[in-house]
Amino acid sequence: MHARITHLDGMRGLAILLVIGYHAYARWPELLPYVAQTQHIPLFSFGWLGVELFFMISGFVIFMTLDKSNSYISFLKKRWLRLFPAMFIASMLLFALGGFFPEWSAMTPYVRNLLPGLMFTNPETLTQLTGIEFKSMAGSFWSLYVEAVFYLIIGAVYFTLGRKYCLPALLVPMLLLSASSVLKSLGHPMLIDIISKFGFIHYSWFMVGCLVYERMHGRDKLFHYAIVAVAMLINFGYFVKNAGIMTVIPLLMVLVFFVASFYSKQMERWLSIRFLTAVGFASYAFYLIHENQMIATLIKLNVYIKSEVVMLLMPIMVACVLYYIAFLITKYAEPALRNMLKGKRIPAAPQSGAGA
Template identity: 80%
Template sequence: MHPRITHLDGMRGLAILMVIAYHAYARWPELLPYAATTQHIPLFAFGWVGVQLFFMISGFVIFMTLDKSRSYGHFLKKRWLRLFPAMLVATLLLYFTAGFFPEWSEHTPESKNLIPGLIFVNPETLTQLTGIEFRSMAGSFWSLYVEALFYLIIGAVYFTAGRKYCLPALIVPMLLLSASSVLKSLGHPLLIDVISKFGFIHYAWFMVGCLVYERLHGRDKGYHYALVILALLINFSYYVKNNGVMTIVPLVVVMLFFIASFYSKQMERWLSVRFFTAIGFVSYALYLIHENLLIAMMVKLNVHIKNEAVMIALPVVVATALYYVAWLITQYAEPALRNALGQVVDRPARA
């Protein structure tokens, strides 16, 4: 086990706090009037980069997981058993609580919308392939679709071509995405539309995490840096095009923060404090449930509470309650489901 793993747990805690702050105070001003006051505060406005932090952590730990896996199948099974139990619990929780929150139309799911989360495929792709209109159970699920495909790709490369081809392989879909406008003009619009929904643009962040891990283990090569810089340039150009040049600032800050945490004992100690690691422990389950339940609850409370100062304080209370829900999922439901599913998955192998 890498000696610095504790601080990564703390970093997961920090990442989910950033995302919650963004959703509670900046993302939904049209639903939550108080957000008009808070949405431009940088701490809240740029909280969405918590997802990029999650991606970098995933990139960092992926080689550890691959190195401990016997085969591609074994690796995929471990990843599925890591992701699926909490996703199943969270999806069902969101589905069955929806009726309590009629105030928020985003949170009135149909049973077919259980499918994208449970198979980790984004709803746009499912809609394009089937012609049936799918939507995610929660907006925050989008990053799990990106993660799942990343695991499929990097695992395939690692177990066929080998470790040294992992980083080069991750730049390929990003380059494909960059060339999409050219490919579109050649007459494959549907294919390009499907590709564009896979989230390849975010692979730059996985690559940063991978490179930091390889560097710490003395396996970094010069061309790795060139690939990661190219990936970041592609990623930054996407954000500049869609959100303006200032968007690069929080992205660069969060990347430097991630890298520095491996070289600064002070940062490592700070991220390892109990507050962050405790939240990091439940971060996955909390990430899955927080947006729907937090926003729906705030919309409900907003009907009755007209005091803006009280409303601004309330997300902290609601998020704290959700922390305990996520803790119950992580501590009890997830391990029980994982053990049960693990036995089912293993059974054919023993037969």
């Protein structure tokens, strides 16, 4: 299994590079004039699919973690120790830097906005439940809220009903979401709003990862494929409705790419190259800090740099600096905080990857 994990690290690296490309060259044309030149290049405009890659990787590794956990509580503790340290460090860093970047409205340095990230809870849900307005410290945190609920559900099913019910159970919230328009007409808008904020629509990607893992271990059943196919149809339907029929092509490409990487030695070798695995190593911390800091810095630079050609190159420079910061967080700060939370003094070997 070791070579597989190496190539998954490379895939994490690729996923974060796709997301960074999307944010730097497609997401913010109203804030960064040069984006008008690049926003329609498919590699950038569909870079958000890097997040779906992260979800498939999470699905793949989740059974590994479940199999190594003695109980639901021990599983949740492992996941929390995996995700919380980097989230805490990234949140504090973004909070501390927020005041230096007034140009970027998404940098919201209010103490209360630390809560959604540190609790791994969608700020809109917190706002609905408390009546106090919450925002995330960074836009990219949204996928961690989706991961957290996914862990709660799959862990509960695994430790109560057993492994064979995990995939069917993940389909339930997706079906619930599909039925939500009916429920809305029956007069439960608040409930539907809360349901829709959990990100259940993305569960099909976790399910693909789970299914590939089960197949690798000879546990796949025909009905698993049927369940995952239904989930993918719901997911594709959602994207087609919101982004048009052409979105199906990149969605399918990402899906095929992930699955094929387990069957192609060539792909495995390519994904295991040092550059991608090095980026993959720090990808979680990189993911957490990249958008706020990169866009804010680029807006600042754009005031002084009048050349569009130079501006087109600046995201690469900024991303390199942010990668170095993410690397330091992953290699030193994160393991130190993790050991502190575990009550250990000895330095642990750093773990790799984004949310995996």
